[in-house]
Amino acid sequence: MEKQINKMGMQFVAVLNHESPALYQRWLRDNLPTNLITLVSPKHERTIQEIHSGTNLTITTIVVPTRPTDPRIEEIKAELGIPPDTTITLPAFFKEDPAKFIERGTFPKIQDDYNGFRLLWHFGFRHFETYNFQGTRAYHVPHLLDEFVDIHKNQRAFIVGNGPSLNQIDMSKLASEITYGSNRSYLGYDKWQYHFTYWGIVDRLQIEHYQFEYEDNVPVEIVKFFPFQYLPLFNFDNACPVPHKFGTKPGQPQFSLSPDMLYLGWSVSFFLIQIAAIMGCNPIILVGMDHNYSLDQRKMGMIDGNRWYDRNTFTRKLINRMQRLNQKPNKPHTPQMWKASDASGATHFDERYTQGEDKLFVPPRPVYAEQAYAHARKVTETHGIQILNATPGSKLTEFEPVDFNSLF
Numbered sequence: 001m002e003k004q005i006n007k008m009g010m011q012f013v014a015v016l017n018h019e020s021p022a023l024y025q026r027w028l029r030d031n032l033p034t035n036l037i038t039l040v041s042p043k044h045e046r047t048i049q050e051i052h053s054g055t056n057l058t059i060t061t062i063v064v065p066t067r068p069t070d071p072r073i074e075e076i077k078a079e080l081g082i083p084p085d086t087t088i089t090l091p092a093f094f095k096e097d098p099a100k101f102i103e104r105g106t107f108p109k110i111q112d113d114y115n116g117f118r119l120l121w122h123f124g125f126r127h128f129e130t131y132n133f134q135g136t137r138a139y140h141v142p143h144l145l146d147e148f149v150d151i152h153k154n155q156r157a158f159i160v161g162n163g164p165s166l167n168q169i170d171m172s173k174l175a176s177e178i179t180y181g182s183n184r185s186y187l188g189y190d191k192w193q194y195h196f197t198y199w200g201i202v203d204r205l206q207i208e209h210y211q212f213e214y215e216d217n218v219p220v221e222i223v224k225f226f227p228f229q230y231l232p233l234f235n236f237d238n239a240c241p242v243p244h245k246f247g248t249k250p251g252q253p254q255f256s257l258s259p260d261m262l263y264l265g266w267s268v269s270f271f272l273i274q275i276a277a278i279m280g281c282n283p284i285i286l287v288g289m290d291h292n293y294s295l296d297q298r299k300m301g302m303i304d305g306n307r308w309y310d311r312n313t314f315t316r317k318l319i320n321r322m323q324r325l326n327q328k329p330n331k332p333h334t335p336q337m338w339k340a341s342d343a344s345g346a347t348h349f350d351e352r353y354t355q356g357e358d359k360l361f362v363p364p365r366p367v368y369a370e371q372a373y374a375h376a377r378k379v380t381e382t383h384g385i386q387i388l389n390a391t392p393g394s395k396l397t398e399f400e401p402v403d404f405n406s407l408f
Contacts, residue, residue: 012088012125014039016066016116021047023091027131028055037080039064039088039120066115068122068146082124087138089129090116097229101208108137111229114243118144139231143223143240145259145278152178153280159272160185160196161391163290166349168392169404174287180276182268186217187350200225202244202264202271205337205362207233225275242275250368253375257383265372266365273376273387283386287404288349291396293364337361373398 011033015024021044028051037060040048045063052059062080065072092113099105110130117128121144128139157178160166162185171192181196183206189195199222201207201214207226211233218224220237227244234241244262248254254263255274262274269289276284337360347354354361377398380387389396390404 010035010037012037012039012086014064014088014090014116014120015044015048016041016090016119017092017113019093020044020091021051023093023132024048025051026133027089027091028057033057033059036060037062039123041066064119064123066119068119073119073122077123080123085127086125087127087129088120088125089131089136090120091131092116093132094130099208101205105208107232109229110231111227111243114228117141117228118146122146137232140239141231141241142238145225145240145242145275148240148275148279149259150280152276154282155280156283156285157276157279157281158285158287158390159269159276159289161269161286161288161290162348162353163288163292163391164346164349165290165392165394166288169287173404173408178281180272182272183214184217184348184350184353186219187352189219195219195222198223198225198272198275200268200272200275202227202268203362204246205360209360225271244271250365251371253372255372255376255379257379265376266369267372270369270372270376277380277383277385282384283388284380285402285407286387286389286394286396286399287391289389289391289394289396291366291369291391291394293347293366337363370396370398 011031013024013027013036015021015038024038034057036057038048038052039062042063042065045061048061052061062076064076090113094113095109096106097109097111099107108130113130117139120128121141126140126142128141130137130139155178157180158174159180160174160182162183166188171188175192175194178198179196180198180200182200183203185196185199199218201224206214207230211230215235218236223238223240224234224236225240225242226234227246228241229244231239231241242262243260244264245254246264248264250266253265255265255270256262257274257277259278262271265271265274269286273284339354339358339360373396377387387399388402389399390402390407392404394401
């Protein structure tokens with residue numbers, strides 16, 4: 001690396017992915033940069049040198065480690081001294097990701113580029129531009145999960161669900177606590193006269209259908225966690241996109257204590273429990289986790305007031321097959337939805353949560369969620385992390401119950 005780098009008017013490009021060199025060559029031809037710094041992974045160093053030799057441009061080339069944990073990153077970061085609001089370009093060919101709940105909807109498929117974003121984020125970049133043959137797209141990534149590791153070491157935290165039991169407790173007692181809310185938790189902020197510390201969402205239907213509602217209502221100052229693949233959909237201040245694997249099979253749960261990857265647990269609370277554990281929170285206390293669903297049992301295919309047809313393997317396969325046979329071409333596959341009129345009782349702490357006949361929800365899968373929670377308890381207990389359930393009348397039995405008032 002050169003000892004002196006001219007930082008006036010400089011441009012940054014990162015050549016990290018296997019398809020990047022060809023795109024980078026085209027980017028050079030289109031932009032003709034006068035002051036360029038190229039960050040190159042070791043496997044592309046020779047190719048990039050050959051590309052540079054065919055131009056008359058003065059380019060500073062820096063070979064960078066590919067692991068965010070490599071100690072050389074700090075040395076290079078200090079040498080670069082990335083100014084605030086600096087944008088770095090990533091030549092990367094991304095495919096289109098079809099929306100699951102929006103007919104003919106698509107957005108850039110960027111989840112395979114997470115490691116590149118993560119590496120460059122550790123160098124100090126927060127503004128990114130992806131470049132390919134279809135054009136460019138800008139992203140702002142102020143936070144990644146890496147910065148929150150052990151930030152609340154051995155401090156207790158509350159994962160607050162959205163069940164009607166929240167109306168049975170004194171929510172003001174959580175005002176000075178570390179709190180994690182989700183989805184439409186903001187409906188209670190005015191009543192409670194405070195907002196939660198963190199907010200998260202993982203439900204694909206909610207993200208695809210109602211992302212603008214969340215952008216408008218979740219307070220600016222809250223750090224917001226959501227799967228990285230939905231970064232093209234959200235325009236959040238204080239966003240923290242996280243790596244998330246949706247391909248977890250029912251009955252084979254996984255639980256993460258590392259910022260490298262989070263896993264599906266059939267509940268946004270499972271998503272938040274992993275984040276709280278990575279932050280070092282202990283104990284983790286659940287509130288508003290009623291785990292009891294007052295929906296039309298016949299319409300939703302329920303076996304009893306709490307469990308869905310997914311416990312019956314034969315029935316599940318039959319329903320899935322019928323859905324595939326009835327699927328129309330070019331229309332996203334959607335499971336049976338529910339709306340406010342399907343409820344026989346309160347489903348959330350605020351009736352506005354489901355207000356509107358056009359507002360849809362994916363039916364919960366309590367059996368799968370219970371399997372995931374049981375696995376979470378096993379993993380966290382092994383690491384000395386305690387998870388307690390302080391929800392009045394909760395049907396969730398995988399965690400040790402505790403009286404909410406006894407905690408204060």
